[in-house]
Amino acid sequence: xxxxxxxxxxxxxxxxxxxxxxxxxxxxxxxxxxxxxxxxxxxxxxxxxxxxxxxxxxxxxxxxxxxxxxxxxxxxxxxxxxxxxxxxxxxxxxxxxxxxxxxxxxxxxxxxxxxxxxxxxxxxxxxxxxxxxxxxxxxxxxxxxxxxxxxxxxxxxxxxxxxxxxxxxxxxxxxxxxxxxxxxxxxxxxxxxxxxxxxxxxxxxxxxxxxxxxxxxxxxxxxxxxxxxxxxxxxxxxxxxxxxxxxxxxxxxxxxxxxxxxxxxxxxxxxxxxxxxxxxxxxxxxxxxxxxxxxxxxxxxxxxxxxxxxxxxxxxxxxxxxxxxxxxxxxxxxxx
Numbered sequence: 001x002x003x004x005x006x007x008x009x010x011x012x013x014x015x016x017x018x019x020x021x022x023x024x025x026x027x028x029x030x031x032x033x034x035x036x037x038x039x040x041x042x043x044x045x046x047x048x049x050x051x052x053x054x055x056x057x058x059x060x061x062x063x064x065x066x067x068x069x070x071x072x073x074x075x076x077x078x079x080x081x082x083x084x085x086x087x088x089x090x091x092x093x094x095x096x097x098x099x100x101x102x103x104x105x106x107x108x109x110x111x112x113x114x115x116x117x118x119x120x121x122x123x124x125x126x127x128x129x130x131x132x133x134x135x136x137x138x139x140x141x142x143x144x145x146x147x148x149x150x151x152x153x154x155x156x157x158x159x160x161x162x163x164x165x166x167x168x169x170x171x172x173x174x175x176x177x178x179x180x181x182x183x184x185x186x187x188x189x190x191x192x193x194x195x196x197x198x199x200x201x202x203x204x205x206x207x208x209x210x211x212x213x214x215x216x217x218x219x220x221x222x223x224x225x226x227x228x229x230x231x232x233x234x235x236x237x238x239x240x241x242x243x244x245x246x247x248x249x250x251x252x253x254x255x256x257x258x259x260x261x262x263x264x265x266x267x268x269x270x271x272x273x274x275x276x277x278x279x280x281x282x283x284x285x286x287x288x289x290x291x292x293x294x295x296x297x298x299x300x301x302x303x304x305x306x307x308x309x310x311x312x313x314x315x316x317x318x319x320x321x322x323x324x325x326x327x328x329x330x331x332x333x334x335x336x
Contacts, residue, residue: 007173013037014047029050042135042169042210046116046150121145122162124282125303127261132157141195142259142280142302163195165259177200182237183215192229193256195222201238205247205255206231215242267295270316274330281305284327291318291332 028309038044116133122140129139133150144162154175168176170189178185178194182202190209194203206229214229234245254264265273278285280302294316301307309320317333
């Protein structure tokens with residue numbers, strides 16, 4: 001198993017902290033130093049948790065390892081004021097020798113790491129920003145849910161339906177993968193937006209860095225088609241086709257305006273514009289067939305539905321009707 005010197009240094013430091021925690025001799029200064037170390041790198045906290053659990057596991061397995069000659073049990077230092085607790089295997093008594101033995105045992109006999117799983121969901125009209133266990137930040141639009149799994153070898157977010165903007169913490173050793181019904185997006189560290197729905201529609205907008213999009217069999221592209229996208233690229237994929245565009249910085253900002261609670265339409269079909277508001281508010285909002293393709297232009301607040309409806313009646317020949325059922329129908333003004 002190959003590890004970089006940086007990875008080994010982190011593991012040895014985590015082993016040393018685990019030993020000091022286990023010894024019970026922990027001062028206020030030690031606590032402050034530990035908090036500083038944990039905050040210095042997003043990998044430190046899970047590593048420390050792994051070593052603490054590993055030390056507990058080895059209490060029962062060490063005798064067998066020693067008997068087989070696979071590791072040498074370090075000798076705990078003699079007690080000063082009181083005897084150490086009864087034989088606890090090779091008892092982490094705070095000695096650096098013990099810490100080094102932990103690190104060596106970890107390198108030689110790594111145990112499986114239990115995946116860290118996080119689930120986050122937003123309701124109607126709710127946007128939320130969360131920081132994941134690996135340090136990545138995700139901004140969720142309304143009616144969006146993700147399931148994030150962190151393992152030793154990869155980071156995986158499942159986005160079945162909704163929209164999210166990912167600011168991925170750089171970690172070349174663990175790729176970050178976003179799974180959707182239409183395919184997956186793979187990165188190691190960058191900033192990008194993903195919008196997906198169960199009908200196999202997928203939109204990916206790259207703000208910074210590069211991503212690799214692998215489309216599934218439900219899209220019009222050949223099965224497992226791969227697209228390499230860079231900053232400014234916008235990919236739209238659905239059963240009818242796949243389009244990749246190079247956008248200006250201004251156009252990227254318009255697509256990502258939802259992060260500020262806004263939405264921008266540029267000759268967007270009325271039916272599509274209404275669908276975006278319907279999803280955000282969790283309401284039934286539709287257009288009649290004779291108005292569905294009317295072009296909507298403008299920048300609107302996602303939270304101010306009444307203002308959007310008023311603007312529609314000003315710029316288009318339509319009338320907004322509120323039904324007793326709570327749904328909203330946009331009809332032609334001539335037929336209203």
